[in-house]
Amino acid sequence: MAAALLLALAACGRGDRAAPAEHHDDHDDHDDHGAAAPHADGDHPAPPDRVEIAPEMRRDLRVTTARAEARPAGEQVAALGELQVNQDAYAEVAAPAPARVVKVLARAGDEVTLGQPLVELYSADAGLTRAEAQAAAARVTVARANLARLRGLAAERLVTEREVLEAEAALTTATAEAQVATAAARAYAGARGGAGLVLRAPVAGTVIARDVVIGQLADPARTLYRIGDLSTLWLVAHVFERDAVRLRVGSTGTATFAALPGRTIDGVVTWIGREVDAASRTIPVRMDVANADGVLRPGMSAMVALALGDSGGTVVTVPLAAVQRVDDAWVVFVPVGPGVFEARRVGRGRELAGELEILSGLAPGDEVVVDGAFLLKAEADKARGAGGGHDHH
Secondary structure, X not given: OHHHHHHHHHHHHHHHHXXXXXXXXXXXXXXXXXXXXXXXXXOOOOOOOEEEOOHHHHOXXXXXXXXXXXXXXXXXXXXXXXXXXXXXXXXXXOOOOOEEEEEEOOXXXXXXXXXXXXXXXXXHHHHHHHHHHHHHHHHHHHHHHHHHHHHHHHHOOOOOHHHHHHHXXXXXXXXXXXXXXXXXXXXXXXXXXXXXXXXXXXXXXXXEEEOOOOOOEEOOOOOOEEEEOOOEEEEEEEEEHHHHOOOOOOOEEEEEEOOEEEEEEEEEEEEEOOXXXXXXXXXEEEEEEEOOOOOOOOOOEEEEEEEOOOOOOEEEEEEHHHOEEEOOEXXXXXXXXXXXXXXXXXEEEEEEOOEEEEEEOOOOOOEEEOOOHHHHHHHHHHHHHHHHOOOOO
């Protein structure tokens, strides 16, 4: 009897907790007399048409959106890739000889022009090399004057022809030595004179990295500055050899970046490698990518989709993270107002390197949630469970 009493009390407790869920929607779940209208066995309520986020939750819900885009419908190949600097507009700067850093003139992130001073150095080798170049130039002047004097004397038969030939040989030797010394001193071009040395930017662009401080001993084997034009970057994809041989220069491609959810970058294949990497069995394929707003950074990883052959029309695509499974339907969340999102059913197609083909439900230009879509799905699941009036535990 005690056990029966305890079971009865537990049943009453469950009934009290379930009561709020049974009165969630007076219009859909009750008949005209207030009685609950039970669902048929195995029937599940459809996903809610809208999800509304309370104002206090919006501050913590990070939402980014993207627009559905029209993409070539032909066969595509997916590959991993990374951004690299444009090596046609890139330079590494080092000291031409051991030198002490006197003054730093450019810092990381600075925009520099061609020939702009970067750093001032003090180099004893620079002083010695310049002194030798000046001495060699002086020897050339002396040898030339001596030759002219002897030629004048030879015209009056006051010196022998042999002496003139020896003077000509001396001038040739002095000239060659001066050329060597001048070439050595040319490595220190831009210096203020003496042992001072100024390193200048060999290309225009952005100072990507700086590894120099005042007082440091700069060694020729150590790079002090890395400078590159970041307005255009190289996106290098590692494509399996069976697919790379089907690509051609001029093929179109798209890229998505883990660091930039919802953003897709278009590009054109400008170079296909001529050698297969023995370890990965891939061939490097390069696209030139515009970086006008500067948001792209060398080293960023990407998922690249490259077109094989003719495009064959277009398809509608959205970022993969935008499509969520709610109950038995694939949906995307479309912003319709502050904190209000429409859960729109879509037809799910192929995965295309971080993008998903949409067969129905969206048109190019429609805005969908990317970051935050999973949390909206959770809210939709919660609303669906509350509306069903069932205890799912």
